[in-house]
Amino acid sequence: MMLDETVVVVTGGAGLLGRVFVRDIVQHGGIAVVADIDVAAAAKFVSELPERYADRAYAMQLDITDTGSVAGLISAAFERFGRIDSVVNNAYPRNSNYGRKLENVTYEDFCQNLSLHLGGYFLVAQQFGLFFRSQQKGNIINMASIYGVMAPRFEIYSGTQMTMPVEYAAIKSAVIHLTRYFAQYFKNDHIRVNSLSPGGVLDQQPESFLRNYRAFCNSKGMLEGKDISSVLLFLLSDASKYLTGQNLVVDDGFSI
Numbered sequence: 001m002m003l004d005e006t007v008v009v010v011t012g013g014a015g016l017l018g019r020v021f022v023r024d025i026v027q028h029g030g031i032a033v034v035a036d037i038d039v040a041a042a043a044k045f046v047s048e049l050p051e052r053y054a055d056r057a058y059a060m061q062l063d064i065t066d067t068g069s070v071a072g073l074i075s076a077a078f079e080r081f082g083r084i085d086s087v088v089n090n091a092y093p094r095n096s097n098y099g100r101k102l103e104n105v106t107y108e109d110f111c112q113n114l115s116l117h118l119g120g121y122f123l124v125a126q127q128f129g130l131f132f133r134s135q136q137k138g139n140i141i142n143m144a145s146i147y148g149v150m151a152p153r154f155e156i157y158s159g160t161q162m163t164m165p166v167e168y169a170a171i172k173s174a175v176i177h178l179t180r181y182f183a184q185y186f187k188n189d190h191i192r193v194n195s196l197s198p199g200g201v202l203d204q205q206p207e208s209f210l211r212n213y214r215a216f217c218n219s220k221g222m223l224e225g226k227d228i229s230s231v232l233l234f235l236l237s238d239a240s241k242y243l244t245g246q247n248l249v250v251d252d253g254f255s256i
Contacts, residue, residue: 002237003030007081009073010034011064011124012091014041016203017143020225021088021232023049026056028233033077033084035062037091064091064120070127078131086139086236087128089121089175094167101163113167118174125182125193133189141235142179144195144247146255148172156212162205172197176247183245192244194235198228199251218253227252 008025012018013034025032026049034057036042042059049057060076063069077084093116097109125140132138145168152164176195183193200213200222214221231250234240249255 002028002233002239006030006085006236007077007083008032008236009077009084009087009128010090011062011088012036014038014045014059015090015092017201017225017228018090019045020229021090022057024226024229024233025236026053030056030236031081032057033073034059035073035091037061037063037093062091064089064124065093065116067123067127070123074127074131083135084128084131084138086141087124088232088236089124089140089142091120091124093117093120098167099163099165102166105166110167110170113165114171114174117167117171118178121175122178125178129182129186129191129193132191133186136190138186138189138191139236140179140182140191140193141232142175142193142195144175144179144197145172146197146199146249146251148174148176148197149247149249150255153216156209156216158208158212160206160209162209179247180245187244192241194240194243194245195247196228196232196235197247197249197251199223199249199254201225201228213254216254217251220252223250223252 008030010018010021013022014036022032022034034042039061046057046059060073062073095112098113147169157163179193179195202222202224228250
Protein backbone atom coordinates (compact mmCIF):
# COMPACT_ATOMS: atom_id res chain seq x y z
CA MET A 1 0.00 0.00 0.00
CA MET A 2 1.26 3.44 -0.93
CA LEU A 3 0.85 4.92 2.57
CA ASP A 4 1.45 1.80 4.67
CA GLU A 5 0.33 2.82 8.21
CA THR A 6 1.32 6.47 7.60
CA VAL A 7 -0.41 8.75 10.13
CA VAL A 8 -1.71 11.88 8.37
CA VAL A 9 -3.49 14.85 9.95
CA VAL A 10 -5.80 16.58 7.47
CA THR A 11 -6.94 20.01 8.64
CA GLY A 12 -10.34 20.95 7.29
CA GLY A 13 -10.80 17.20 6.91
CA ALA A 14 -14.60 17.41 6.82
CA GLY A 15 -14.61 19.92 3.93
CA LEU A 16 -14.99 19.56 0.17
CA LEU A 17 -11.39 18.55 -0.57
CA GLY A 18 -10.62 17.24 2.90
CA ARG A 19 -13.13 14.42 2.56
CA VAL A 20 -11.60 13.29 -0.73
CA PHE A 21 -8.12 13.43 0.77
CA VAL A 22 -9.16 11.37 3.79
CA ARG A 23 -10.87 8.71 1.67
CA ASP A 24 -7.79 8.30 -0.53
CA ILE A 25 -5.44 8.22 2.46
CA VAL A 26 -7.29 5.35 4.13
CA GLN A 27 -7.85 3.52 0.84
CA HIS A 28 -4.08 3.55 0.27
CA GLY A 29 -3.22 2.14 3.67
CA GLY A 30 -2.81 5.32 5.70
CA ILE A 31 -4.39 6.43 8.96
CA ALA A 32 -6.21 9.77 8.75
CA VAL A 33 -6.95 12.26 11.50
CA VAL A 34 -9.96 14.23 10.30
CA ALA A 35 -9.16 17.53 12.03
CA ASP A 36 -11.94 20.08 11.71
CA ILE A 37 -13.38 23.01 13.65
CA ASP A 38 -16.76 21.29 13.20
CA VAL A 39 -15.97 18.06 15.03
CA ALA A 40 -19.57 16.86 14.69
CA ALA A 41 -19.30 17.03 10.89
CA ALA A 42 -15.93 15.27 11.09
CA ALA A 43 -17.37 12.50 13.27
CA LYS A 44 -20.37 12.07 10.96
CA PHE A 45 -18.09 11.80 7.94
CA VAL A 46 -15.92 9.19 9.66
CA SER A 47 -19.01 7.19 10.62
CA GLU A 48 -20.10 7.13 6.97
CA LEU A 49 -16.84 5.61 5.68
CA PRO A 50 -17.00 1.93 4.69
CA GLU A 51 -16.73 -0.38 7.70
CA ARG A 52 -13.36 -1.74 6.56
CA TYR A 53 -11.88 1.72 7.19
CA ALA A 54 -13.49 2.16 10.63
CA ASP A 55 -10.13 1.91 12.43
CA ARG A 56 -8.25 4.09 9.95
CA ALA A 57 -9.98 7.46 10.33
CA TYR A 58 -10.46 9.46 13.53
CA ALA A 59 -12.32 12.73 14.04
CA MET A 60 -10.63 15.40 16.18
CA GLN A 61 -11.56 19.03 16.85
CA LEU A 62 -9.16 21.67 15.56
CA ASP A 63 -9.20 25.45 15.27
CA ILE A 64 -6.11 26.33 13.24
CA THR A 65 -6.19 29.90 14.56
CA ASP A 66 -5.82 28.81 18.19
CA THR A 67 -2.41 27.78 19.53
CA GLY A 68 -3.89 25.67 22.32
CA SER A 69 -6.12 23.83 19.89
CA VAL A 70 -3.24 23.00 17.54
CA ALA A 71 -0.99 21.89 20.40
CA GLY A 72 -3.82 19.86 21.89
CA LEU A 73 -4.45 18.02 18.65
CA ILE A 74 -0.76 17.19 18.23
CA SER A 75 -0.66 15.85 21.78
CA ALA A 76 -3.85 13.80 21.36
CA ALA A 77 -2.79 12.33 18.02
CA PHE A 78 0.67 11.45 19.32
CA GLU A 79 -0.83 9.82 22.40
CA ARG A 80 -3.15 7.70 20.24
CA PHE A 81 -0.73 6.68 17.49
CA GLY A 82 2.75 7.12 18.99
CA ARG A 83 3.82 9.28 16.07
CA ILE A 84 2.53 11.66 13.37
CA ASP A 85 4.03 11.34 9.91
CA SER A 86 2.40 14.16 7.95
CA VAL A 87 0.07 17.13 8.17
CA VAL A 88 -1.97 18.51 5.28
CA ASN A 89 -2.61 22.22 5.86
CA ASN A 90 -5.99 22.31 4.13
CA ALA A 91 -8.50 24.24 6.28
CA TYR A 92 -10.18 27.32 4.77
CA PRO A 93 -11.16 29.77 7.54
CA ARG A 94 -12.75 33.07 6.50
CA ASN A 95 -15.19 35.64 7.84
CA SER A 96 -18.76 36.27 6.66
CA ASN A 97 -17.70 39.09 4.31
CA TYR A 98 -15.11 37.05 2.45
CA GLY A 99 -15.47 36.93 -1.35
CA ARG A 100 -16.57 40.50 -2.06
CA LYS A 101 -15.36 42.41 -5.10
CA LEU A 102 -12.26 44.52 -4.60
CA GLU A 103 -14.08 47.85 -4.24
CA ASN A 104 -16.26 46.41 -1.46
CA VAL A 105 -13.48 44.85 0.64
CA THR A 106 -12.81 46.80 3.82
CA TYR A 107 -9.38 47.08 5.38
CA GLU A 108 -10.65 45.29 8.47
CA ASP A 109 -12.04 42.35 6.49
CA PHE A 110 -8.88 42.07 4.40
CA CYS A 111 -6.69 41.91 7.51
CA GLN A 112 -8.99 39.51 9.34
CA ASN A 113 -9.15 37.05 6.47
CA LEU A 114 -5.36 37.10 6.04
CA SER A 115 -4.99 36.53 9.78
CA LEU A 116 -7.44 33.62 9.81
CA HIS A 117 -6.20 31.77 6.74
CA LEU A 118 -2.52 32.65 6.35
CA GLY A 119 -2.04 33.04 10.09
CA GLY A 120 -3.67 29.66 10.66
CA TYR A 121 -1.42 27.98 8.10
CA PHE A 122 1.61 29.55 9.77
CA LEU A 123 0.50 28.30 13.18
CA VAL A 124 -0.10 24.73 11.97
CA ALA A 125 3.23 24.63 10.10
CA GLN A 126 5.07 26.13 13.08
CA GLN A 127 3.62 23.81 15.73
CA PHE A 128 3.84 20.65 13.62
CA GLY A 129 7.32 21.63 12.43
CA LEU A 130 8.56 21.90 16.01
CA PHE A 131 6.91 18.58 16.87
CA PHE A 132 8.45 16.93 13.80
CA ARG A 133 11.86 18.32 14.79
CA SER A 134 11.60 16.61 18.18
CA GLN A 135 10.45 13.44 16.39
CA GLN A 136 13.26 13.83 13.82
CA LYS A 137 10.86 13.11 11.00
CA GLY A 138 7.89 14.82 9.39
CA ASN A 139 6.13 16.03 6.29
CA ILE A 140 4.16 19.28 5.90
CA ILE A 141 1.98 19.88 2.83
CA ASN A 142 0.37 23.30 2.41
CA MET A 143 -2.61 23.74 0.12
CA ALA A 144 -1.94 26.78 -2.07
CA SER A 145 -3.50 27.66 -5.45
CA ILE A 146 -2.77 28.60 -9.03
CA TYR A 147 -3.86 32.09 -7.99
CA GLY A 148 -0.81 32.14 -5.79
CA VAL A 149 1.40 31.96 -8.89
CA MET A 150 -0.55 33.89 -11.54
CA ALA A 151 -2.73 36.96 -11.92
CA PRO A 152 -6.50 36.37 -11.94
CA ARG A 153 -8.34 35.93 -15.21
CA PHE A 154 -11.25 38.16 -14.31
CA GLU A 155 -12.90 37.66 -17.68
CA ILE A 156 -13.95 34.10 -16.83
CA TYR A 157 -16.30 35.45 -14.14
CA SER A 158 -18.20 37.63 -16.62
CA GLY A 159 -21.97 37.22 -16.36
CA THR A 160 -21.83 35.60 -12.90
CA GLN A 161 -21.92 36.84 -9.30
CA MET A 162 -18.49 35.30 -8.77
CA THR A 163 -15.11 36.97 -8.46
CA MET A 164 -11.57 36.05 -7.45
CA PRO A 165 -11.15 37.52 -3.94
CA VAL A 166 -8.13 39.76 -3.44
CA GLU A 167 -7.61 38.14 -0.02
CA TYR A 168 -7.25 34.75 -1.69
CA ALA A 169 -4.50 35.97 -4.02
CA ALA A 170 -2.56 37.49 -1.13
CA ILE A 171 -3.01 34.42 1.08
CA LYS A 172 -2.11 31.74 -1.42
CA SER A 173 0.94 33.53 -2.83
CA ALA A 174 2.17 33.94 0.74
CA VAL A 175 1.50 30.26 1.49
CA ILE A 176 3.84 29.27 -1.34
CA HIS A 177 6.68 31.41 -0.02
CA LEU A 178 5.96 30.34 3.55
CA THR A 179 6.43 26.79 2.28
CA ARG A 180 9.91 27.63 1.01
CA TYR A 181 10.75 29.39 4.26
CA PHE A 182 9.76 26.40 6.38
CA ALA A 183 11.49 23.96 4.03
CA GLN A 184 14.73 25.88 4.40
CA TYR A 185 14.32 26.39 8.15
CA PHE A 186 13.77 22.71 8.87
CA LYS A 187 16.02 21.34 6.13
CA ASN A 188 18.46 19.69 8.55
CA ASP A 189 15.74 18.17 10.74
CA HIS A 190 14.52 15.42 8.37
CA ILE A 191 11.38 17.45 7.65
CA ARG A 192 9.94 17.98 4.18
CA VAL A 193 7.72 20.96 3.37
CA ASN A 194 5.93 21.32 0.02
CA SER A 195 2.84 23.05 -1.34
CA LEU A 196 0.18 21.89 -3.76
CA SER A 197 -1.47 24.45 -6.04
CA PRO A 198 -4.66 23.17 -7.65
CA GLY A 199 -6.72 24.87 -10.28
CA GLY A 200 -10.44 25.41 -9.83
CA VAL A 201 -12.47 22.66 -8.19
CA LEU A 202 -15.99 21.73 -9.27
CA ASP A 203 -18.56 22.89 -6.75
CA GLN A 204 -21.83 23.67 -8.55
CA GLN A 205 -20.49 26.73 -10.38
CA PRO A 206 -22.59 28.27 -13.20
CA GLU A 207 -22.24 26.64 -16.60
CA SER A 208 -21.10 29.94 -18.19
CA PHE A 209 -18.19 30.11 -15.76
CA LEU A 210 -17.26 26.46 -16.35
CA ARG A 211 -17.28 27.08 -20.11
CA ASN A 212 -15.11 30.21 -19.80
CA TYR A 213 -12.68 28.43 -17.47
CA ARG A 214 -12.42 25.35 -19.70
CA ALA A 215 -11.36 27.50 -22.66
CA PHE A 216 -7.97 28.06 -20.98
CA CYS A 217 -7.37 24.38 -20.19
CA ASN A 218 -5.94 21.35 -21.92
CA SER A 219 -8.90 18.98 -21.82
CA LYS A 220 -10.93 18.79 -18.61
CA GLY A 221 -11.23 22.29 -17.20
CA MET A 222 -12.36 22.47 -13.57
CA LEU A 223 -10.99 19.62 -11.50
CA GLU A 224 -12.56 17.05 -9.23
CA GLY A 225 -11.11 16.34 -5.81
CA LYS A 226 -9.64 13.03 -6.96
CA ASP A 227 -7.55 14.85 -9.59
CA ILE A 228 -5.80 16.74 -6.79
CA SER A 229 -5.75 13.91 -4.28
CA SER A 230 -3.66 11.70 -6.56
CA VAL A 231 -0.85 14.26 -6.40
CA LEU A 232 -1.31 14.65 -2.64
CA LEU A 233 -0.77 10.90 -2.25
CA PHE A 234 2.54 11.28 -4.09
CA LEU A 235 3.61 14.04 -1.68
CA LEU A 236 2.58 11.93 1.32
CA SER A 237 4.41 8.82 0.12
CA ASP A 238 8.06 7.82 0.02
CA ALA A 239 7.94 8.34 -3.75
CA SER A 240 8.57 12.03 -2.99
CA LYS A 241 10.96 11.58 -0.05
CA TYR A 242 13.64 13.80 -1.65
CA LEU A 243 11.22 16.56 -2.63
CA THR A 244 11.12 19.64 -0.40
CA GLY A 245 10.54 23.36 -0.83
CA GLN A 246 8.54 22.81 -4.02
CA ASN A 247 5.15 23.95 -5.27
CA LEU A 248 3.33 21.45 -7.48
CA VAL A 249 0.74 22.94 -9.85
CA VAL A 250 -2.21 20.74 -10.88
CA ASP A 251 -4.56 22.74 -13.14
CA ASP A 252 -5.01 21.07 -16.53
CA GLY A 253 -2.89 23.82 -18.07
CA PHE A 254 -5.02 26.76 -16.91
CA SER A 255 -2.03 28.77 -15.68
CA ILE A 256 0.10 28.49 -18.84
